[in-house]
Amino acid sequence: MGLDGLDDRLFALWATGFTRRWHMNPAMSCFDDYVCSHQGRCAQLVISLFPDHSIELLRAAITHDAGESRVGDLARPFKECGGDLVVLHAALEAKVLRAMGFAEGLSPQDAHRLHLVDCLDAFLFVQLRHPAEVERNGWPEVRDWLLIQLQLLDRFEVVTDMLRASAAGDFT
Numbered sequence: 001m002g003l004d005g006l007d008d009r010l011f012a013l014w015a016t017g018f019t020r021r022w023h024m025n026p027a028m029s030c031f032d033d034y035v036c037s038h039q040g041r042c043a044q045l046v047i048s049l050f051p052d053h054s055i056e057l058l059r060a061a062i063t064h065d066a067g068e069s070r071v072g073d074l075a076r077p078f079k080e081c082g083g084d085l086v087v088l089h090a091a092l093e094a095k096v097l098r099a100m101g102f103a104e105g106l107s108p109q110d111a112h113r114l115h116l117v118d119c120l121d122a123f124l125f126v127q128l129r130h131p132a133e134v135e136r137n138g139w140p141e142v143r144d145w146l147l148i149q150l151q152l153l154d155r156f157e158v159v160t161d162m163l164r165a166s167a168a169g170d171f172t
Helices: 007-018 035-049 055-061 076-081 084-100 108-129 131-135 139-152 156-168
Strands: none
Touching (some): 007 035, 035 055, 035 108, 108 131, 108 139, 139 156
């Protein structure tokens, strides 16, 4: 038996990061992005935006989509209209994450922060790879929601600066 009882599953758990993102989005599916990249960027956002972050939030940021390698992901339009199926899928994904040893018990504040950095990373990725897309297909609403949430969390200025730099392609 290996580390923490993972034995021969360790490679399979590590490989979950190579699950592709954006596969159900016609405008974005041509861009390479992997779950491991997204989770890493989410962890960077957690560290940068919330220096008081808990270890559970950081662990969740770097593992939260690992279950998608087994159960897949649901496109945002389906999440908005799928009702009970969306709830069942979320429960199954949580069960898979628990079986992988990646389920983190998050406080309501940490769960909100994780959702926020998850959405922020998606928005920034779209703005970087397909800038015209952030002006359609629900992305303006995502931006508006992000700005409201960030204002409530007193992170508005730093993130609006980030969004401005991203829109300008300012990598310096």
